[in-house]
Structure formats: C-alpha cells, structure tokens
Amino acid sequence: MSADFNERELERNLVDHITKFLLELGAGFAYMGSQVPLYVGEREFSIDLLFYQTRLHSYIVVELKKTEFEPEYAGKLNFYIKAVDEQFRQKGDEPTIGLLLVKSKDKVVAEYALSDIHKPIGISEYRLTTVLPDKLKSSLPTIEEIEAELSRKESRNNP
Numbered sequence: 001m002s003a004d005f006n007e008r009e010l011e012r013n014l015v016d017h018i019t020k021f022l023l024e025l026g027a028g029f030a031y032m033g034s035q036v037p038l039y040v041g042e043r044e045f046s047i048d049l050l051f052y053q054t055r056l057h058s059y060i061v062v063e064l065k066k067t068e069f070e071p072e073y074a075g076k077l078n079f080y081i082k083a084v085d086e087q088f089r090q091k092g093d094e095p096t097i098g099l100l101l102v103k104s105k106d107k108v109v110a111e112y113a114l115s116d117i118h119k120p121i122g123i124s125e126y127r128l129t130t131v132l133p134d135k136l137k138s139s140l141p142t143i144e145e146i147e148a149e150l151s152r153k154e155s156r157n158n159p
Helices: 007-016 018-025 071-087 107-114 143-157
Strands: 029-040 043-053 058-064 097-102 121-125
Touching: 007 029, 007 043, 007 058, 029 071, 043 071, 058 071, 071 097, 071 107, 071 121, 107 121
Parallel strands: 058 097, 097 121
Antiparallel strands: 029 043, 043 058
C-alpha cells in the first residue's frame, strides 16, 4: 500500500462513493457527514464519519485508522460515542454505536481494550475482499484497484 496513504484519503474515497457505500451498509443508513465537529470543554474534535441508522434509531460513529489496532483507539471512540450521546442523541434514540475500521487487529489486544468499555463498539479490518460475501465482492473494487486509484489521485495532486 502507498506510504502516503492516510486516513483522510480513505475517508475522501468513502465519501466520493457514499451512495454505493450506503447501499452496501444496508437499509436504513443515513449519512450525517464527515469530519463532524464535536465541542467538549474548550476543545474541538472531529468524527471521521457519522451515520444515523433509521431502523435502530441510533447514531453510528465510524473512526478510520490506517494502522493496526491500538488500545488507545478504543478510548478515543468511546469518548466520541459519549459526546454524540450527549450532543446529538434525542428522546427515543437508542445509544450511539461505534465502529472502528483498522488495517489489522490482534484479537486478544482488542478484547483487552474493550473489556471494560460498556458502550456498543465494534472493531473491523477494512480488507473488504476478504470479508464480503462473494456476491458482493464483484460489485466493489478490489484493494489493488483502490490502491491504484489512490496512487493516480496522488500523482495528479503532486505533479
């Protein structure tokens, strides 16, 4: 994978293909935004991607990381979930759900990191071609195609 690949590029590519992405997530997902600002105390934070799941009546916070899972990512996501619950959640909404997308994870490290967090958080690797069912794989680009597209965009942006 390109050394210059970063989380913002991953996010931009997801946002560029948001309709297709929402269809793949399933029915009921509403895109609320990327880099959604949160104000806590005197500081500003940004959520990578925010969705609302209309069937679950719940916000979905998506945090993107280009690296292997690190325990501190769970703490950051837990913080974002609490902030969304406090600032966006309305009467009738269920608790916010967090989804951390990472390049890879050590399952034992992930279990330890989440063991005392009582909010709904999932950690998933974003190697789409190894996770999706065969019938969906053909409708999405391969990792190699995504990397090639990122390289082309980077070449255009840095002549």
